[in-house]
Amino acid sequence: MRIISGKYKGLKLAEFNVDGVRPTADRVKESLFNLLYGKIMGASVLDLFCGSGNLGIECLSRGAEKVHFNDISSQSLEILKKNLARLKNPQRYDITNLDYSVCLSRADGYDLIFIDPPYRLEIGVEALKIIGSDNLLNEGGLVVFERDRSFEGEIEGLRITDERKYGKTYLTFFERA
Numbered sequence: 445m446r447i448i449s450g451k452y453k454g455l456k457l458a459e460f461n462v463d464g465v466r467p468t469a470d471r472v473k474e475s476l477f478n479l480l481y482g483k484i485m486g487a488s489v490l491d492l493f494c495g496s497g498n499l500g501i502e503c504l505s506r507g508a509e510k511v512h513f514n515d516i517s518s519q520s521l522e523i524l525k526k527n528l529a530r531l532k533n534p535q536r537y538d539i540t541n542l543d544y545s546v547c548l549s550r551a552d553g554y555d556l557i558f559i560d561p562p563y564r565l566e567i568g569v570e571a572l573k574i575i576g577s578d579n580l581l582n583e584g585g586l587v588v589f590e591r592d593r594s595f596e597g598e599i600e601g602l603r604i605t606d607e608r609k610y611g612k613t614y615l616t617f618f619e620r621a
Contacts, residue, residue, distance in 0.1 A: 445498055448474050450505030457496055458526045460519075461528050466496055469591060472610045476588065477502060478609070479617075480556070483586060487555035488576060492571060497524040499558045500537070510536040512554075514547040515523055548574045553582040560590040569599075572618065576601030579620070587618040 445456040448470065468476070476499075477484075485507040491500035493616075494513040503511050503548055515521055517588065528537065540547055551599060557575060561568045568589055575581055576599045587602065595607060597617040602618040 445496065446470060446504045446608075447502055448477060450502070450602045451457050452501070452505040452531060453503075455501075455530060457498060457501065457530075458523050459496060460463065460523060469610075469613070470613070472590075473498065473502065474611060475608065476615060479505070479558055479606075480586070480588075483556060488582070489551070490510075490514070490547075490551065490554045490557045492559050493568075494524055494558075494559060495520050495560070497527045499560065501527055502530070502532070503556070504535050504537065510538070510551065512538045512540070512551075514540045514542055514544070516541065516543050529600065540566060542590045544571050548580060551578075553585070555582050555585045557581060557585070557587045558590075559587060563592045569597075572602060575599075575621070576618075581618075581620050583620065585619065589616045589618065590607050590614070591616075 445457045445459050484503050486509045489503045489508045489511045491513050494515045498509040500513050558569050559568045592612055594614050601621055603621045605619050606617040
């Protein structure tokens, strides 16, 4: 796992050595950030199920104004903190160790939200419902939902703008309805 572009291009990130933990693959991440070109500079970002911080740190590298990292796993946050410590200059970021629903209940608006929960859990759809109903996405903002199958259905307050498949990974993009 590495940072693809920006200020920290090439930085190798610490990874998990735990079965069942699945960071976003570099190939998927590169395609994702090509699609997000122009949306990151100056953005307020929420990495809701941050794991090692792979996606949020890529945003910091590319000029995000602020990244809020959240994960319920203290083991994930230990890896995240190791990765953030490797950045050369102080960055604007927050770290919380909360259940996703509690994190979202305390959230303000964001320009970009990453939802990449463990595939075996259905909490990503629940997170989308909270984001849509509580209007947590800024005007012109985007939610990126990663999982192992295509998204079906509708989310009140959000609309699907795109969906891409990369091997076994699906990325579904939402904006405010």
